[in-house]
Amino acid sequence: MKQRNFDFSKPQRQSLIGVVVLFVNTLQKSVRALWPIILVYLFRNKTTTSLLEIYSGIFGIVFCIVLIAFLRYWFFQFYIDYSQNEFVIESGIFNKTKTTIPFHKIQKVTIDQSLIQRIFKVYKLELDTAGSDKKEASIKAISEEMALELKSSLVQNDPKKTFVEENQYQEVGSPKSLISISIASLLKIGITANYLASFAYLILVFSTISENLKQIGREDVIENNMSQLEKLPISSLFFGFLFFIITAVLVINLVLTLVKYFNFNIRKDGKSFVLNYGLLNVKNTIISPEKVQIVKWTQNFFQKKLNVNTIEIFQASSEMKRASAKDKTKIPGCNLNEKEKIIALLLDKIPSFDKVLYPNIRKLIVGIFFFVLLPVVLGFVINGIVQRFSLSTMIVILLLYVFFMGVILLFSYKNYRLFVSDDFIMKQSGAWDIDREIIEPYKIQAVKTHQFFWQKWTDIGSVVLYTAGGRISFSTTNYTAIKKEVNVWLYQVETSKRNWM
Known part of the structure; x- marks a missing residue:
């Protein structure tokens, strides 16, 4: 057993050198906000302003930034309330704020290190939760040892542990390497x-x-x-x-x-896995597979020939819509074997499917009407009014447009599929970049089916599956088949005992 070096039950401050980091961050924000004014001042005509006034103004601004940075450091404290299973942050110079984050809402713990933080050998720790559309908590300047111990404390199943086994603590710092993405x-x-x-x-x-x-x-x-x-x-x-x-x-x-x-690698850490990457801003992110809502991988024609994929992992967001950038994690450049390893790690096994739902031909016809025929007619009408191009030039332009848009619509229609099995649902879509999005039925939060009155005669309709990390929709397909699958999915949601996050 190895005792931790930090007692997080008591309020902790950031590293003292964090004052410098906070100063640099505040200075950067000020320069970014005021750089147009600075440029105008530098390039304007000479005035009678003396050098003393200029230097006095610069000194006053720098002094204010230093003072603000120190006060931000001094009034920023964080600790773990083990009795409530919550992480608490207190901050604010004049307006005091207290942020409490229950352990079960923590979706992702990230340790970053920007260029400035690397110079001063400190790290930034950020928490993402299921109830916010932004970073819920951010500690900008702590030592590596504190960052690793705090991350370990936040992701442990039993938050009341103050001791961990020696080999377990070492695994947090340097877990076994699983995948490395080459340059x-x-x-x-x-x-x-x-x-x-x-x-x-x-x-x-x-x-x-x-x-x-x-x-x-x-x-x-x-x-x-x-x-x-x-x-x-x-x-x-x-x-x-x-x-x-x-x-x-x-x-x-x-x-x-x-x-x-740069230097992207994935390491296994108990039931979770750790992503580490970045050249200037080094990121260290820990992800729990059970909290993953949607797994998506993308590949186009060239990437297929080069044997590379891009995987995106969607975690719980604040609303049942497409997750924002902070709710997803991207893994670029993995080959077929690496992709299968990551998918198996996230979903426990490689998905297989025994049913396929196809779109009705009306989906292609409607697309041609709105994106080909209608723009061509409007193009001729508008050009006839403004007389911008000759008739022959206009025909050439519209023929190129019809060919380009027709190819996109045709490939979009051919790639549009919904694959179904007892354990997984996968939507495939895209014309050039082919996206495949997978969810597990027991993680569905809501289901919406829709059918316009004119679609009843042809028995076609649409379905939208909502999860805590986004939604998947599939339209213009066999409505009877969709309703049958929806009943099965709802039954799985009601009877499943597995945690969805």
Whole structure:
């Protein structure tokens, strides 16, 4: 038996060096909030402001930030109320707050270490719960030893234990390695996923730069560059722009993927498992399989050829809707064998299915009407009013659109399936990225079936399955078959003795 070094039944403070970390965090937030004003001040015309006034202002701001950081440190305390099985945090300088978190509501315990925290050798511990849409608790600067002991105390089944066996404590710190995601696998994911997110990020960067150039009175920079681009031939401009976008998106994908998921490894820790990853911000997350609500894995054509998958784990969220980013954990770049190991760890076994529900052909017909025929008609009508393109050009544009959208709708229809067995339900969907979402029937919180009056003649309808971590919907399928499966699922929910979270 090894006695713990910290008595969490008594109020604890963060590491004293945490004052520096809190100062840096507060300074970063201030700079991020005020950087447009700082840019305007730096680029504006010279004024009669003296250096003494400037330095005095800077000193006053820094002093205020230091004072706030120290007060935040001093008035922040945390402890475990073993009599109530709760974790308690008290904080606030003027407005005092007391946050209590019951042990059974803790979904995930994460230990992070940003670049600043790595410099000062402290860690951040965060708790996710089933009753909040944000991080319920965050302790920003504690030692590694305290972080591991606190995490161990919070995830133990018997919260009144103050001692643990020596080998058990060591397992918390360094549990047995199960899976490690290689850099090669991360590179494969980096060049085959998240195109739209990277493109949106690229647009955001350029729009921010443009807006701030306007704020500091440098619109001439934008105008000069646009005038230079207008001198280029249309074909050169088009292909150059296309090459730049593709290259930039790939580079952004690769950099973000490597920085975020570097050295990704999964370790078994008793009945739970631990994820550890990150280059600049190191994350250490512990997940209990019984609290997992939905397991999803995604794979597209290129990823299938490269033998990589992305797995997402959805845990309980505050509402019965699609979980937010904080309610899911992503495991990128795992191959087929690694994927099966993770699925078996989360669900106790590899799912198999004996029934398949298919969508009715009307799903494809409705999609063609709304996303192909209607846009084509509106395109011709609008172009006839504004006279922007010639008839031949408009036909070419719309034919390309019809081909592109038709392929998407066809593949979406062909991939749309609902697989059912006694132990699992899996929805498959997607045109390019094929998503497979699995839930266990006993974790269903609510079921909603729907049928429009005009669908009664053809016996088609829809179903929505709600869990504490999100929902799964399947539409335009055989309604009689759906009602039969719903009755079975509801019976399983009522008779199951297993914990759903």
